Structure formats: C-alpha cells, structure tokens
Amino acid sequence: MANKIPRVPVREQDPKVRATNFEEVCYGYNVDEARLEASRCLNCKKPRCVESCPVSIQIPQFIARVAEGDFESAARIIAEDSSLPSVCGRVCPQETQCEGSCILGIKGEAVAIGKLERFVGDWSIEHGKTFATVAPTNGYKVAVVGSGPSGLACAADLAKLGYEVTIFEALHKVGGVLEYGIPEFRLPKQKVVAKEVENVKRLGVKIETDTIVGRTATVDQLMDEEGFSAVFIGSGAGLPRFMGIPGENLNGVVSANEFLTRTNLMKAYDDQYDTPIYVGQRVVVVGGGNVAMDAVRTAKRLGAEAFIVYRRSEAELPARVEEVHHAKEEGIDFRMLTNPVEVLGDDKGWVRGIRCIRMELGEPDESGRRSPVEIPGSEFEIECDVVIMALGTSPNPLIASTTAGLETNRRGCIVADENGQTSREGIFAGGDTVTGAATVILAMGAGRKAAKAIDNYIRNKKQ
Amino acid sequence: MFKILEKTELANNIWQMRIEAPRVAHSAQPGQFVIVRVDEQGERVPLTISDYDSQAGWVSIVIQTIGVSTKKLCALNAGDSIADFAGPLGRPSEFVSEAPESLRTKKILFVAGGVGTAPVYPQVKWLHEHGIQADVIIGAKTKEMLIMIDQMRALAGNLYIATDDGSEGFKGMVTGMIEELVEKQGKKYDLVIAIGPMIMMKFVAATTKKYGIKTIVSLNTLMVDGTGMCGACRVSVGGRTVFTCVDGPEFDGHQVDFDEAMRRQGMYRTLEQRAAKIAQERAEGHVCKIGLDK
Known part of the structure; x- marks a missing residue:
C-alpha cells in the first residue's frame, strides 16, 4: 500500500536559470509533499536507517509525526539527536547513510529522509521553535575552538548541561565551513546557517570571533589564565593542498578554498562588497569531491564556461550523486580519467591552459577504488584562464604546534579516541581536525560525543 | 567591534591608528601582522603591526591609502570602530626566539622602505628593550614621505636616512646606502632585515648577497x-x-x-x-x- 506511492519529487529551480544565480537550487517539500512522502515509510521494527545515521536520529519516529502533520513533535524528536537539521537535511550524503539503507530502496526508491529532515528543520526555523532545555549553570567554563559543525554541536550540548561555553572563531563570521565553504545555492547563509547559529547562542553560548587560537591566545592560556576547565578543538581541516606540478603559482591558479571563501564568506560576487574575485572565461576545476562541485558550479554562476578534470572515472567521483547530477544539469563539462601534469602560462605569467594526460583504471588501491594509471603519450591541452585546485585539505597545524604534548599523526591530524580525548588531559578534539576532511554530520557527531566526554571528565575531576 | 583610540597623519596619505584590541596586544610580537576588516562589506586586509602595548591593550597600525579598503579605513576617526581586527598572525621574527647572549654579539641592520618603516619599529624596539642597538636605514622617495624618524632615532644605534631626491640624508636608494656603509664606511653586519616594497626587498637581497650577509625580508x-x-x-x-x-x-x-x-x-x-x-x-x-x- 504505502510503498506503492512513488518517491515524491522535490521541486528545484530550473537548471538554466539557477546556473546564473546564487539562490538555493532545491525548494524543499511543502506540507502536502512532506506528509505524502512521510507516508511511504514502512516504520521498520529494526530501522536500518537509524543504524546508518552517524548521530542515530530516530528516523521512523520523526517521519511518523510528519505523516500525521505533527511537525512540532517531529522537530522535538530530531532535536534529541541533532542540533543542525536544516543543515544536515541539505548537505548530508544520505544516499550512503540513512537512505542508502532504506528497505524501500532495494526494489524501488528510498524514503527521502534528507528532504523530510530539512522540511522539519525549516519548519522549526520558520515557526521560531527551539526545543532545548538548559540546565542551571554549574559554574564550569569550557572553551570550544572553531564554530563549524563540530564546535557548534559540542557547544550546544555542553550549554544544555549547564556549562558556560565560549566558542573562539578565527574568522569574522560564525559557522566555519558552513559559512566559508559551502555555497549559498546549496546552503543559504541568512535563512539557515545564521538561524542555526542563533539557536546555539540562545542556549547561552558566547562566541568570540576574530580569535585565532594558537595566535591570539593559546590553548594553555585559555586553561591556565582564563579558567577554562576543558577545551574542545574543532578547528577543521582548512589548509588547501596543491598538486606540486609546474605552473601552479601562475596568476589564475587558486585553491578551491580561496575561490569559495571569496564568494561565500566575502561575497565577492556582489558589487556591494569590496573583495575582488578573478573568474575568467574558462575555468578548469581539478578534483571530484563536493568541494570541486561547489567550486565549478560557483564558477559557472559567475559567468564562466566551467570544467571538471578528474583522474578517475565517474563511478569513483567522491562527490554526492545529487551534486554531480545538479552540476551536469547546469551544464558543467566533466572530463573524466584526465590528470593535469602542468599549468601553462602566457608571457605575462597568467594561466593560458592546462596540460593533462589521459588515465585508465588499474587495480583497486587501499581505499578500494580502482587506481588511475597514466596512458603514455596521451598528453593534451585544455585551454583555460583559471585553474582551481580542489584536491582536499589538511588540518591547520597552528593549534598542535602551539600546544605542548598534543599528539598529531603523520597527516597532521590531532590524535583523539572515539570520545574525542586527545593526548593532553582536559583537551578534546573532533571533526575534520581529527579525521581529515569529512562530512558535516560526522563532525557534528564527534562534537556531541566529545561534549559527553567533557561532561564526564569535569564531573570526575570535581569529586 | 574594535575602537580607534587615536589617529595621526604621519605623512601625506599615511596614517597611524591606535586600536583597542587587548587580546591582540597581549600576544603580539615583532614580525607579526593583523587582518583588518573595516565594515560588513569590507575586504580582509593584512596590515603590519607598528607598535603595541600589552598592558594598555592597544595595537597600532600604519596605513597608506592606496585602494578602496585603505581609503575606507582612513576615512574613520578616533572614536569610530572597525568591524574586525584579528591577530597577531604569522610567525614572530626569528630573533625573538634566539638566545639573548648570541643575539647581543650580532650587528643587525634594518632597511626600511616607505610604510615598511612601521613594522621595523617594533623589531627595533624589542631589540632595544633586550639591550641591542640595531642600525636602521629609512628610505623614501622624498623628505615628506619619511615616517617615524624620531621614534626610531630614540631606539636605534645609528639611524641613516636615504631619499631618492636627496631632500634629506643620503641621496639615492637604500641599496646605495647599504653599499656606502659596507664598502666606504667599512661597517660589518651579521644580519640585515629589510621591510618595504617588494621591489626594494628584491634589490636589498641582491645587494647583501654579494656581501654574504644573511637577509630576512617580510x-x-x-x-x-x-x-x-x-x-x-x-x-x-x-x-x-x-x-x-x-x-x-x-x-x-x-x-x-x-x-x-x-x-x-x-x-x-x-x-x-x-x-x-x-x-x-x-x-x-x-x-x-x-x-x-x-
């Protein structure tokens, strides 16, 4: 019965139109669509979707409330496990998590769990609902470094437990990657990010922007001089990687981080803002992850002809299926099994093209993906005036290098156990700074686990 | 928001601002910089620190009006506030972590060009406070463009001034002044620290290379x-x-x-x-x- 209803399609901006603006691509469900889609859920006894959710949201329960039209109860159920439903409903890789495990997906299409989560999150924002209860203050101060997903989640949980939490953010805006990294057309800043941040502030969390921990104040200063009983480090993975090929320092070669920071954080696409951005006519983005998709779709919106160059095949693209699909709809040109070997410059030192070599897939590597192998003699050139490197990021060494005894691994990530405990007493860490670049939801989960561990640590210390 | 406590014109289109920023002042060291954003629409502009007082909680910056953002910043006055003042950023100067005994045996020459004089000042001041008198060359196109001469004179060993047009001090570029000191006056330096326009630093480095003097640029x-x-x-x-x-x-x-x-x-x-x-x-x-x- 219920599963005879096909998955309710979500309304989206026309690809031709949206490729020229920064408005959100997906409109999301309205009330009727949400209730209809929610009615497809089988309410499994052993819900596999919950097992696949990094923060174990009680998915069948909240969906049942949506089907009944009781959105407030649905929101209350989600709020028990997630503090950022409007964000995660938009940016989680549901196809490999909750929706990827949905029974309905075996023969047909999975329940649109992500879109329903987003619906409930947005409903709460629109109706000004917050569900958190804050315990009376216990007088203990905890510092949170970074205001991205892990920091916000950790701070929110600790504030609810009665801690006096201060978030220290290096940039001028709160939100970390949600603000500087993910574009407006995928995650609206005013409508969603600012509101979720507002909810965290409402719990009594203080936020100090323009504070670079490791420079403005060290972790030890926060603990010894400013009386913080514990510190959570959620400083992310902010350092861009480059390929190390000739021509990479030519004018016109930028990291995806720089390109996206200029557009997202600094609003360079808007003439009212002072920060410039160089877009060019033809833009080649090197990489196949979500950041590469964000960069290439941003370049397209800024008026360029935009290409993806990726060394493996489409099946190996690490980006979410939905993002790749959206990018294609918007007219992005995908050049698969292609790897750059040199960026070519003109006599003034500006990019004029990129020399690539064709690849073929060989044996699977340690990540399980078939590793690309160069086809000898297959070099060719792609004409372009901007090259954007989207090759992943690594953690900023600033905090580790200014905190004695804080262990890092060979990739520069802070070493922490599953509860976020680092090699230093009282110092916890989670999110990309521990795992290397990953997802919003994993970072949020890590922040929440660390909040529990910090609570235990401070309680034990009290006794 | 960060309050502007004082604003002084050092030369035509060159201003010094004292900003209330206790955290930055507490941690600032010679060689570091800050990022300033004037308002919501503003760029993040890197500016060097020209002085700081950790007790009083202020940091000074020197700004030459060249683009949109620097003009916007210099249009503000004492009592106004700027949106963001983040720092101190970058690594402190190498000498800060050097053993004072070994540092005291060194002859250091600073070469400051134009607004680059500003970040040289906290370095010379730090050395002075640690008992080291460094020599300083300040260069500018013309006399009117020279800044921070008196403050520098009070803390430096020897202060040399070079102007392109000879309106004050040595007539010529700072590189000419270096040659004058090393070749004609027989001065020996173990370390040169040059801060100024990129082109000046390039030629200072080329000059000191022929004398084999270690040279730091900012x-x-x-x-x-x-x-x-x-x-x-x-x-x-x-x-x-x-x-x-x-x-x-x-x-x-x-x-x-x-x-x-x-x-x-x-x-x-x-x-x-x-x-x-x-x-x-x-x-x-x-x-x-x-x-x-x-």
Whole structure:
C-alpha cells in the first residue's frame, strides 16, 4: 500500500536559470509533499536507517509525526539527536547513510529522509521553535575552538548541561565551513546557517570571533589564565593542498578554498562588497569531491564556461550523486580519467591552459577504488584562464604546534579516541581536525560525543 | 567591534591608528601582522603591526591609502570602530626566539622602505628593550614621505636616512646606502632585515648577497583569511611553495622568488581599479556599467 506511492519529487529551480544565480537550487517539500512522502515509510521494527545515521536520529519516529502533520513533535524528536537539521537535511550524503539503507530502496526508491529532515528543520526555523532545555549553570567554563559543525554541536550540548561555553572563531563570521565553504545555492547563509547559529547562542553560548587560537591566545592560556576547565578543538581541516606540478603559482591558479571563501564568506560576487574575485572565461576545476562541485558550479554562476578534470572515472567521483547530477544539469563539462601534469602560462605569467594526460583504471588501491594509471603519450591541452585546485585539505597545524604534548599523526591530524580525548588531559578534539576532511554530520557527531566526554571528565575531576 | 583610540597623519596619505584590541596586544610580537576588516562589506586586509602595548591593550597600525579598503579605513576617526581586527598572525621574527647572549654579539641592520618603516619599529624596539642597538636605514622617495624618524632615532644605534631626491640624508636608494656603509664606511653586519616594497626587498637581497650577509625580508603578499586557509599568499622560497601567512611573513631574502611574488601581488590590480571606480561612483550616486561586463 504505502510503498506503492512513488518517491515524491522535490521541486528545484530550473537548471538554466539557477546556473546564473546564487539562490538555493532545491525548494524543499511543502506540507502536502512532506506528509505524502512521510507516508511511504514502512516504520521498520529494526530501522536500518537509524543504524546508518552517524548521530542515530530516530528516523521512523520523526517521519511518523510528519505523516500525521505533527511537525512540532517531529522537530522535538530530531532535536534529541541533532542540533543542525536544516543543515544536515541539505548537505548530508544520505544516499550512503540513512537512505542508502532504506528497505524501500532495494526494489524501488528510498524514503527521502534528507528532504523530510530539512522540511522539519525549516519548519522549526520558520515557526521560531527551539526545543532545548538548559540546565542551571554549574559554574564550569569550557572553551570550544572553531564554530563549524563540530564546535557548534559540542557547544550546544555542553550549554544544555549547564556549562558556560565560549566558542573562539578565527574568522569574522560564525559557522566555519558552513559559512566559508559551502555555497549559498546549496546552503543559504541568512535563512539557515545564521538561524542555526542563533539557536546555539540562545542556549547561552558566547562566541568570540576574530580569535585565532594558537595566535591570539593559546590553548594553555585559555586553561591556565582564563579558567577554562576543558577545551574542545574543532578547528577543521582548512589548509588547501596543491598538486606540486609546474605552473601552479601562475596568476589564475587558486585553491578551491580561496575561490569559495571569496564568494561565500566575502561575497565577492556582489558589487556591494569590496573583495575582488578573478573568474575568467574558462575555468578548469581539478578534483571530484563536493568541494570541486561547489567550486565549478560557483564558477559557472559567475559567468564562466566551467570544467571538471578528474583522474578517475565517474563511478569513483567522491562527490554526492545529487551534486554531480545538479552540476551536469547546469551544464558543467566533466572530463573524466584526465590528470593535469602542468599549468601553462602566457608571457605575462597568467594561466593560458592546462596540460593533462589521459588515465585508465588499474587495480583497486587501499581505499578500494580502482587506481588511475597514466596512458603514455596521451598528453593534451585544455585551454583555460583559471585553474582551481580542489584536491582536499589538511588540518591547520597552528593549534598542535602551539600546544605542548598534543599528539598529531603523520597527516597532521590531532590524535583523539572515539570520545574525542586527545593526548593532553582536559583537551578534546573532533571533526575534520581529527579525521581529515569529512562530512558535516560526522563532525557534528564527534562534537556531541566529545561534549559527553567533557561532561564526564569535569564531573570526575570535581569529586 | 574594535575602537580607534587615536589617529595621526604621519605623512601625506599615511596614517597611524591606535586600536583597542587587548587580546591582540597581549600576544603580539615583532614580525607579526593583523587582518583588518573595516565594515560588513569590507575586504580582509593584512596590515603590519607598528607598535603595541600589552598592558594598555592597544595595537597600532600604519596605513597608506592606496585602494578602496585603505581609503575606507582612513576615512574613520578616533572614536569610530572597525568591524574586525584579528591577530597577531604569522610567525614572530626569528630573533625573538634566539638566545639573548648570541643575539647581543650580532650587528643587525634594518632597511626600511616607505610604510615598511612601521613594522621595523617594533623589531627595533624589542631589540632595544633586550639591550641591542640595531642600525636602521629609512628610505623614501622624498623628505615628506619619511615616517617615524624620531621614534626610531630614540631606539636605534645609528639611524641613516636615504631619499631618492636627496631632500634629506643620503641621496639615492637604500641599496646605495647599504653599499656606502659596507664598502666606504667599512661597517660589518651579521644580519640585515629589510621591510618595504617588494621591489626594494628584491634589490636589498641582491645587494647583501654579494656581501654574504644573511637577509630576512617580510613579504606583503595578497591574503584573504590570513590563517592558512586560502593559499592566495603562496610564494616560492628556495624552490618550495610556502604560505606567507602561516610560514612567514618573514623569509630568507636570498631564497625568495621575488619576480613571481611581484607578479602574484598584481593579480587583482585591474579588479581593484574597477572596484575603486565603482566605489567612487557609488559615492557620487551614479554607477556606470559601460565596459564593465567583461
């Protein structure tokens, strides 16, 4: 019965139109669509979707409330496990998590769990609902470094437990990657990010922007001089990687981080803002992850002809299926099994093209993906005036290098156990700074686990 | 928001501002910089620290009005506030972590060009406080463009002034002054620290190389975040790509690829001119779109 209803399609901006603006691509469900889609859920006894959710949201329960039209109860159920439903409903890789495990997906299409989560999150924002209860203050101060997903989640949980939490953010805006990294057309800043941040502030969390921990104040200063009983480090993975090929320092070669920071954080696409951005006519983005998709779709919106160059095949693209699909709809040109070997410059030192070599897939590597192998003699050139490197990021060494005894691994990530405990007493860490670049939801989960561990640590210390 | 406590004109279009920023003042060390954003629409502009007082909680910056953002900043007055003042960023000068005994045996020469005089001052001051009198050359196009002469004279060993037109001190470039000191006056230096326009640092490094004097330069590259995130500030030093904001801003001047650094510095020049035009027109109440669609 219920599963005879096909998955309710979500309304989206026309690809031709949206490729020229920064408005959100997906409109999301309205009330009727949400209730209809929610009615497809089988309410499994052993819900596999919950097992696949990094923060174990009680998915069948909240969906049942949506089907009944009781959105407030649905929101209350989600709020028990997630503090950022409007964000995660938009940016989680549901196809490999909750929706990827949905029974309905075996023969047909999975329940649109992500879109329903987003619906409930947005409903709460629109109706000004917050569900958190804050315990009376216990007088203990905890510092949170970074205001991205892990920091916000950790701070929110600790504030609810009665801690006096201060978030220290290096940039001028709160939100970390949600603000500087993910574009407006995928995650609206005013409508969603600012509101979720507002909810965290409402719990009594203080936020100090323009504070670079490791420079403005060290972790030890926060603990010894400013009386913080514990510190959570959620400083992310902010350092861009480059390929190390000739021509990479030519004018016109930028990291995806720089390109996206200029557009997202600094609003360079808007003439009212002072920060410039160089877009060019033809833009080649090197990489196949979500950041590469964000960069290439941003370049397209800024008026360029935009290409993806990726060394493996489409099946190996690490980006979410939905993002790749959206990018294609918007007219992005995908050049698969292609790897750059040199960026070519003109006599003034500006990019004029990129020399690539064709690849073929060989044996699977340690990540399980078939590793690309160069086809000898297959070099060719792609004409372009901007090259954007989207090759992943690594953690900023600033905090580790200014905190004695804080262990890092060979990739520069802070070493922490599953509860976020680092090699230093009282110092916890989670999110990309521990795992290397990953997802919003994993970072949020890590922040929440660390909040529990910090609570235990401070309680034990009290006794 | 960060309050402007004082504003002084040091020379035509060059201003010094004292900003209330207790955290930055508490941690600032010679060689470091800050990122300033004037208002919500503003750029993040890297500016060097020209003085600080950790007790009183202020930090000074020196600004030359060249683009939209610096003009916006200098239009503010004491009592006004700026949106953001983040720092101190970058690594402190190498000598700060050197053993004082070994440092005291060294003869140090600073070469300051134009507004580059400002970041030299906290370095000379720090050394003075640690019992070391460093020699300083201050260079400028002409007498009117010289800044911070009296403060520097009070703390430096010997202060030498060079102007291109000879309107004060030595007539010629700072490189000429270095040659004068080393070749004619027989001065011996163990370390030269040069801060000024990229082109000046390039030629200072070329000059000191022939004398075999170790030379540190402080690079003023493009930056967005200033914390290592964007890579706009990358430069080649000794054939390796490094980030000025987190690996610098001070580097071995004999290893820096200045030609590449100068080319990269100009990357947004035409866009900046365009922005300046738009800002001017916005102020005048008319926005001209002609020729701006490319």
